[in-house]
Amino acid sequence: MRKTIVAGNWKMNASKESVNKLVMGILSGMSDVSCEVVVCAPFPYLSQVEALITHSQVRLGAQNLNINTLGAFTGEVSAEMIKDFGAQYVVVGHSERRTLYGETNTIVAEKVKAALDSDLIPLFCVGETLEQREAGETENVIEAQINTVVDLVGIDAFLNIVVAYEPVWAIGTGVTASPEQAQAAHAFIRQRLANNNHDVAQQTPILYGGSMNAANAEELIACTDIDGGLIGGASLKPEDFLQICRVG
Ligand code: PGA
Numbered sequence: 001m002r003k004t005i006v007a008g009n010w011k012m013n014a015s016k017e018s019v020n021k022l023v024m025g026i027l028s029g030m031s032d033v034s035c036e037v038v039v040c041a042p043f044p045y046l047s048q049v050e051a052l053i054t055h056s057q058v059r060l061g062a063q064n065l066n067i068n069t070l071g072a073f074t075g076e077v078s079a080e081m082i083k084d085f086g087a088q089y090v091v092v093g094h095s096e097r098r099t100l101y102g103e104t105n106t107i108v109a110e111k112v113k114a115a116l117d118s119d120l121i122p123l124f125c126v127g128e129t130l131e132q133r134e135a136g137e138t139e140n141v142i143e144a145q146i147n148t149v150v151d152l153v154g155i156d157a158f159l160n161i162v163v164a165y166e167p168v169w170a171i172g173t174g175v176t177a178s179p180e181q182a183q184a185a186h187a188f189i190r191q192r193l194a195n196n197n198h199d200v201a202q203q204t205p206i207l208y209g210g211s212m213n214a215a216n217a218e219e220l221i222a223c224t225d226i227d228g229g230l231i232g233g234a235s236l237k238p239e240d241f242l243q244i245c246r247v248g
Helices: 016-030 043-053 079-084 095-100 105-117 131-132 138-153 157-162 180-192 198-203 218-223 236-248
Strands: 006-010 036-040 056-061 089-092 121-126 162-165 208-211 229-230
Touching: 006 089, 006 162, 006 208, 006 218, 006 236, 016 036, 016 089, 016 236, 036 089, 043 089, 079 105, 089 105, 089 208, 089 218, 095 236, 105 121, 105 138, 105 157, 105 198, 121 138, 131 138, 138 180, 162 180, 180 198, 180 208, 180 218, 218 236
Parallel strands: 006 036, 006 229, 036 056, 056 089, 089 121, 121 162, 162 208, 208 229
Antiparallel strands: none
């Protein structure tokens, strides 16, 4: 049985006050939540969230990491630093980082490896742009994104990786992939992994991300190969986020 995971990606939205309200709000509604719940906070707030979620079932994640372990890398943050604040997850290869900060498939694969080397679980994001989808390249793009990681860390490492399928055209746009579109992409990802190892593919959680919200989460998560969600906008509202968690 695969784990269902609902992870909030707060992106660059936080203040000490808003983080306090958001986490307290989530914690107050967790009693009827059975899936794994993760909140991915900006670096300066990891410590605050770590303290707030102590003894709760909420898990902590970061949103990025550097591939090096330590040294002269001004402004960067290592996997060990993230772990030092009790985080268990880290988002890797988000399309915003690929597009805005030039993260190539190779860099993303190195970041996945750096996370795994420090026992952090990468929330490894893949997905196509609208242009690529319209050109019929969706599967090729996703396959290339996955291949680079499989080639570097090996298929068995996917026992400790969570994949997130995030069509770029659905992120922050309010346009969600239909359950059919999402399921087709998830099934393709699982089959791609199964080509290397069927058992590993069956055990790897594949989350959907891209305008998932309280209203559409249920029909998406009900799909055979959708094992939860990576939530941006709706993860900033405790009630909406909790509603998605309850479906998970
Ligand atoms: P969204 O973002 O839910 O706001 O579309 C998802 C993501 O970028 O992870």
